[in-house]
Amino acid sequence: MNGELVMNLFKRINQQHGTTIVYVTHDKEFASQASRQIHLIDGQIASKGY
Numbered sequence: 001m002n003g004e005l006v007m008n009l010f011k012r013i014n015q016q017h018g019t020t021i022v023y024v025t026h027d028k029e030f031a032s033q034a035s036r037q038i039h040l041i042d043g044q045i046a047s048k049g050y
Contacts, residue, residue, distance in 0.1 A: 007033060 007030060010021045025031050037049040 003027070003030060 010023065011033075013019050014021050023030075023034075031037055039046045039049075
């Protein structure tokens with residue numbers, strides 16, 4: 001699946017280069033792989049997860 005390839009690429013860039021990756025998704029599986037999540041509702045921050 002292309003999404004998995006992209007996520008693996010993001011992880012590798014982050015680990016090897018220490019680069020912050022910001023991505024936006026509605027897919028809960030992909031979102032759960034992030035080390036930090038910020039949830040928006042109608043463009044407003046609803047919650048922050050660390």
